[in-house]
Amino acid sequence: MPVTKSAGGARAPRTPRSRRRKHRLAADAGLLVVAAAFVLPLAWVVLSSVDPKADLRVRLPDSLTLDNYDKVLTPEITFTPLLNSFLLCGGGTLLTVVCSALAAYPLSRYRSRLNRPFMLTILFATSLPITAIMVPVYALFVQVDLIDTMQGTIFFFAASQLPFAIWLMKNFMDGVPKELEEAAWTDGASSFQSLLRIVLPLMGPGVAVVTVFSFVMMWGNFFVPFMLLLTPEQMPASVSINDFFGNKGTVVYGQLAAFSLLYSTPVILLYVLISRRLGGGFALGGAVKG
Amino acid sequence: MTTAPPAGPGGVVKTPRGPDLPPPARRSAPRARRGLLRALPVSPAVVLLALFMAGPIGYCAYIAFTDLQLTGQAESSFIGFDNFREAFGDERFLNAVWLTLVFTVLSSLIGQNTLGLALASLMRRASKPVRTVTGAVVITAWVLPEVVAGFLLYAFFRREGTLNAVLDFLHLPSQNWMFTLPILAVSFANVWRGTAFSMLVYSAALNEIPKEITEAAEVDGAGGWRRMWHITLPMIRRSIGTNLMLNTLQTLSVFGLIWVMTRGGPGNRSQTLPLFMYEQAFQKSMIGYGTAVALLLLVVGSLFSLVYMRLLRTEV
Numbered sequence: 001m002p003v004t005k006s007a008g009g010a011r012a013p014r015t016p017r018s019r020r021r022k023h024r025l026a027a028d029a030g031l032l033v034v035a036a037a038f039v040l041p042l043a044w045v046v047l048s049s050v051d052p053k054a055d056l057r058v059r060l061p062d063s064l065t066l067d068n069y070d071k072v073l074t075p076e077i078t079f080t081p082l083l084n085s086f087l088l089c090g091g092g093t094l095l096t097v098v099c100s101a102l103a104a105y106p107l108s109r110y111r112s113r114l115n116r117p118f119m120l121t122i123l124f125a126t127s128l129p130i131t132a133i134m135v136p137v138y139a140l141f142v143q144v145d146l147i148d149t150m151q152g153t154i155f156f157f158a159a160s161q162l163p164f165a166i167w168l169m170k171n172f173m174d175g176v177p178k179e180l181e182e183a184a185w186t187d188g189a190s191s192f193q194s195l196l197r198i199v200l201p202l203m204g205p206g207v208a209v210v211t212v213f214s215f216v217m218m219w220g221n222f223f224v225p226f227m228l229l230l231t232p233e234q235m236p237a238s239v240s241i242n243d244f245f246g247n248k249g250t251v252v253y254g255q256l257a258a259f260s261l262l263y264s265t266p267v268i269l270l271y272v273l274i275s276r277r278l279g280g281g282f283a284l285g286g287a288v289k290g
Numbered sequence: 291m292t293t294a295p296p297a298g299p300g301g302v303v304k305t306p307r308g309p310d311l312p313p314p315a316r317r318s319a320p321r322a323r324r325g326l327l328r329a330l331p332v333s334p335a336v337v338l339l340a341l342f343m344a345g346p347i348g349y350c351a352y353i354a355f356t357d358l359q360l361t362g363q364a365e366s367s368f369i370g371f372d373n374f375r376e377a378f379g380d381e382r383f384l385n386a387v388w389l390t391l392v393f394t395v396l397s398s399l400i401g402q403n404t405l406g407l408a409l410a411s412l413m414r415r416a417s418k419p420v421r422t423v424t425g426a427v428v429i430t431a432w433v434l435p436e437v438v439a440g441f442l443l444y445a446f447f448r449r450e451g452t453l454n455a456v457l458d459f460l461h462l463p464s465q466n467w468m469f470t471l472p473i474l475a476v477s478f479a480n481v482w483r484g485t486a487f488s489m490l491v492y493s494a495a496l497n498e499i500p501k502e503i504t505e506a507a508e509v510d511g512a513g514g515w516r517r518m519w520h521i522t523l524p525m526i527r528r529s530i531g532t533n534l535m536l537n538t539l540q541t542l543s544v545f546g547l548i549w550v551m552t553r554g555g556p557g558n559r560s561q562t563l564p565l566f567m568y569e570q571a572f573q574k575s576m577i578g579y580g581t582a583v584a585l586l587l588l589v590v591g592s593l594f595s596l597v598y599m600r601l602l603r604t605e606v
Contacts (some may be wrong), residue, residue, distance in 0.1 A: 041442035129543035136350035159342030220435035222546035
């Protein structure tokens with residue numbers, strides 16, 4: 001830095017500053033244009049949900065109403081699908097976090113010839129297109145009678161999320177120094193106890209990232225429950241939302257918008273919560289950095 | 291499960307992470323058993339992955355070579371490469387391949403990637419409130435569930451939708467986007483939904499470029515574009531590779547977004563490979579054929595995945 005300072009300081013101080021301000025204005029303008037384009041669809045859903053005469057266009061409603069929410073907040077339209085979503089994603093996330101934490105521990109703590117091949121396989125599996133295996137999964141589930149069951153879908157959700165969860169969990173666990181466990185070991189704690197009492201509490205933020213990330217991915221997933229569940233009563237919100245279009249007659253866009261917001265709220269809250277706690281742009285950016 | 295390694299001779303002496311040397315005398319049996327015990331916690335994950343990931347992939351590779359149909363499991367038989375031969379002679383399959391290519395290039399390579407980089411670099415110069423607002427809006431689009439994003443953009447591109455309202459306002463010709471250019475509409479939808487990821491990756495990458503380097507170039511009189519081309523891009527090339535790879539893999543498997551917006555239509559003019567696969571397997575009950583298409587998709591995905599691992603190889 002000192003090297004450049006002498007060169008920069010020799011110039012008239014006004015020119016760079018005014019140029020910088022011009023740059024900033026240009027950057028602001030550019031960003032605002034993009035933000036405006038991105039915000040239009042979001043504005044539609046928010047405004048339509050309180051508009052008694054909502055259609056497909058963004059516009060300020062003539063009058064505000066909560067009727068749309070009122071109509072949607074019934075057991076069969078909102079509560080059952082959201083409960084199903086919570087069961088599926090909660091179960092799947094729990095399974096994912098437990099399995100990945102257990103798996104990450106030996107991978108992070110012990111040396112073995114198998115670690116590297118295992119981690120490479122895991123990395124390979126993180127980026128396989130899950131969509132492509134849904135047809136064989138369906139065929140397989142039909143044969144072993146797991147089709148149209150919540151537990152089958154939960155197992156598949158967990159399996160599809162596990163590679164990335166193990167990858168993240170192992171990297172976070174590597175950040176916990178081994179020395180901290182050694183005191184516990186000398187006191188006779190088993191590795192399971194030291195994982196539970198020492199390692200996991202110390203990597204709280206890491207566990208939170210894995211949990212939230214798995215949950216958000218499952219919550220938004222449409223294709224998996226769409227393929228593996230058949231009974232309408234078991235459908236999570238991601239699939240049941242299509243019913244707004246299914247029935248003949250016109251789509252009530254206001255209600256669709258209201259439901260979309262209700263369904264999206266949990267993941268948005270989770271995201272805000274975790275990015276607040278971890279500061280700035282989510283550790284995910286760091287987790288996949290090249 | 292008391293597999294805790296014996297503490298060092300001095301009790302809490304700092305043993306650096308590494309092989310906790312077993313005395314060479316007692317090898318083989320106890321050691322093997324300890325290895326198994328240590329591997330035990332991995333087993334639930336391995337079982338899940340074997341049953342629900344490796345199993346289906348293996349099954350996929352098997353039924354792709356049969357004529358399995360949804361009705362009557364009994365009469366499926368091994369037919370070799372017939373499914374693949376049929377696919378490459380099938381105009382609708384080739385159409386799906388072409389559309390997948392267009393969709394991927396437009397929305398992932400050009401759209402998400404470039405826009406993400408542009409946003410990330412503009413954000414470094416912009417004022418704080420603008421930066422925060424833009425970031426929040428773009429990330430919200432990314433966090434929304436796929437189906438909701440589909441509905442929002444369905445409303446946006448419909449004939450009565452917002453885009454045409456804006457075009458009318460600007461006195462530009464409006465049209466029914468989902469009918470005239472469905473693949474363009476879904477590509478834009480994917481850009482809307484996926485740009486935040488690239489933006490986050492590039493923001494992290496740009497933050498790691500030492501300030502001295504850009505400042506030095508600035509002092510030497512390099513303009514914005516030249517700095518971008520000769521300094522910034524070469525320095526973040528690894529992130530570019532990673533990001534392109536992940537975006538492409540993600541885009542290859544987009545299903546819900548297109549399904550909600552167009553169902554692959556009108557006709558099959560926005561039917562990418564995942565939708566084609568679904569249609570063949572379930573609406574036409576040709577599971578064998580649909581799986582053959584799935585296998586091709588999986589192979590393409592695996593190739594990208596291998597390239598991605600090469601890019602990351604130093605970090606494992």
